Amino acid sequence: MRKYRLQVEGMTCTGCERHVETALNSIGAKNVDVNFRRGEAVFELPEHIGIEKAKEAVNKVNYKAGEAEVIHQQKSSVVGDDEGDYDYDFIVIGSGGGAFSAAIKAVEYGAKVAMIERGTIGGTCVNIGCVPSKTLLRSGEINHLAKNNPFLGLNTSAGSVDLKKLMEQKDELVRELRQQKYVDLIDEYGFELIQGEAKFVNEKTIEVNGNKRTAKRFLIATGASPLIPNIPGLKDVDYLTSTSLLELKELPKSLAVIGSGYIGLELGQLFHHLGVEVTLMQRSQRILKEYDPEISEAVEKALTEQGIHVITGATFERVEQNGDMKQIHVTVHGEKKIIEAEQLLVATGRKPNTEALNLQAANVEVGSRGEVKVDDYLRTSNPRIYAAGDVTMGPQFVYVAAYQGGIAADNAIGGLERKVNLDTVLAVIFTSPSIATVGLTEEQAKERGYEVRTSVLPLDAVPRALVNRETTGVFKLVADAKTLKVLGVHIVAENAGDVIYAATLAVKFGLTVEDLRECLAPYLTMAEGLKLVALTFDKDVKKLSCCAS
The missing domain is CATH 3.30.390.30 (FAD/NAD-linked reductase, C-terminal dimerisation domain)
Structure with a gap:
């Protein structure tokens, strides 16, 4: 039996559901579940009945059958099923949300799993991304509201900010969550952690610290890191990234931010709320250019009302160091300007961490940005090797990475044929x-x-x-x-x-x-x-x- 999810257009009520269910039952479908709100039918078919017959049955009752997806295929998992002598069933490269999701699920299938990490366990989110930035953002909000509350009769104020203590408290939270949500789970689930840089030798073998290890299947979940643009003079200036900014121990008097995506907006506003003069600079004519214009306009208005300087339509000519100050030379609507700030944050996007993997040795194709190319099942060009999370340059969210990691393990180890569906990523x-x-x-x-x-x-x-x-x-x-x-x-x-x-x-x-x-x-x-x-x-x-x- 194969289990399918079939898109069905034209259903408007529960009566429509019954019509479609009857049509599918008539051709031998089993366990039929039709939902008009989702516009789909989920059902099982014997191997000898093709999906095209199911589509014909739906069309005959005046509904339109659309794309069909195999969501479960009853076949054995790869655990103990692949010929040859391997060190592991599954090697996961990386240790972030996607990597842990895949490793845990693979262990639940009974696989022998190894995880390889070259740096700190836990990946971006818990160490240098979501957790540290959001706890600091909350501290900034509180400081800002203390200085700028909107209620008459309330006299609130805020003293000076001790950034060193804020960072120490942030670091303590990071250590606790890294231990509880990542490190402790390694022993809990019983997979092996290997510390070191991973490099493919061939499609079945990886080398770490001079030692070669083989596996039936691999998952690449190495994440991404800050992308630095090619602006003249930038490499000669002591600029900050999203990682190093969250390690500062003293507040600068001023901060300029190149890039106004989610990283630039969050971190720029954080430091503004802590009392720093902040200037956000963006190449496009509006911030959040991929969002609806009403969203961009509302965000820019809010930032401006709070006292953040927002510059859009900027062409970056060069960056220079002038004593203690960074100077960013820009052209805005034909007018040349110099933006000065004590610190400069570069927040112009992320790049996939693939340089050290030697992917060509494993016949794994990458895209123009170095991202690992995958199909709807998260398989790379080498069917033994899967990829998930930021390294594929999909939506850069830890919950997406975890979702993809689980699907990759289901397909690579569980023998399923689950497709990734990112239509409703929030x-x-x-x-x-x-x-x-x-x-x-x-x-x-x-x-x-x-x-x-x-x-x-x-x-x-x-x-x-x-x-x-x-x-x-x-x-x-x-x-x-x-x-x-x-x-x-x-x-x-x-x-x-x-x-x-x-x-x-x-x-x-x-x-x-x-x-x-x-x-x-x-x-x-x-x-x-x-x-x-x-x-x-x-x-x-x-x-x-x-x-x-």
Whole structure:
């Protein structure tokens, strides 16, 4: 038996589900589960019945069968199934979220697993990414609110910031989480840790510290590191990256940031909130250029209101050191400018960590940026070798890496045929206000052929924002004009990262604008904005009373 997930268009109710289920049962399908909201049917077919017959059955009852995916194929795992004498069933290169997810799942299949790490256990997120940056961002928010609260009658203030103590507290948290969530799990699950630089000798063999080790399958999960642009003079200046910035022990008086993606925005605002004069510089004409314009505009307005200098449309001519100051020579709309700052942060993206792996020896193809190229099953050009996480240059989130690591282990070790589905990857930027998005932007929806309707709700129409006295922000909802199916949700608001999970469920399971309208929303929460932005499709939300529906 093979288990399939078949996309089915045209279903609008539970009656449609029954029609499709009956059609599939009639050709011998088993364990049929049809869901009109998700627009799919999941079922098992005997080996002698092809998927095309299932599609024909669905089409005959006046629905449109789309893409089919094998989500489970009953065959033996590779554990003990591959001929030859190998040191391990599975070698995982890297020790971040994707690597641990894969190693744990492979052990659960009964595989003998080794993990190779050249540096600190835990990868980017716990050591130099999510955990340290977010705890420091919270400290910055508290410091900023103490100095700039919006309520009359409250007299709050903030003293000087002891960055050294903040960094020490951050480092203690990192050590604790690294131990609990990574190091301790190695013994708990019983895979072997090998410290050292990994290099492929051939498609079955890897060399570490001069020792060769073989495996039936490999996973490359080596992550990514800061990408440094080719700006004249930059290499001669003592610049900072996202890693070294989080190791500073003293606050600079001023900080210039080249790049205004999520890293530049978060770290730039962090240091502004700690009392540093910050200038953000961006090549594109607007920050967050891949987001909807309303999102970019709201974010830039919020940053500017807080006192951060934002420069867009900049061409970087050169960088120089002038005494204690860095000078960044830029051209903005034809005008030459010099931006001076005590410290310079370069936040222009990430590059995959593949240089030392000798991938050509294993017949593993890489892309133009050095990223490992994978198919929908996370296989590389060598079917023995898989890759997951940032090294593939997909969405740069630890939860995506962990998801991919699990799929890679299912396919490489479990013998499954699981496809990666990143259609509803949510993204959060932990600025203040925070930024969260899921699904398609308006432009992306139009490029995919949708006739689009949108609703844009300014944050000053959300009661929670009014009582907070923080009204700079926006909710935007993108929907299919014909069906009102929610295609994307984009938010700039306090707690946007918490609200976006509900929006993710709406996009993933094909909810409509009407579904959002009909759901009860708790008054005076930011989540109420989801309902209000749905109501604005055909009503003026400013003319509604509180809790109106």
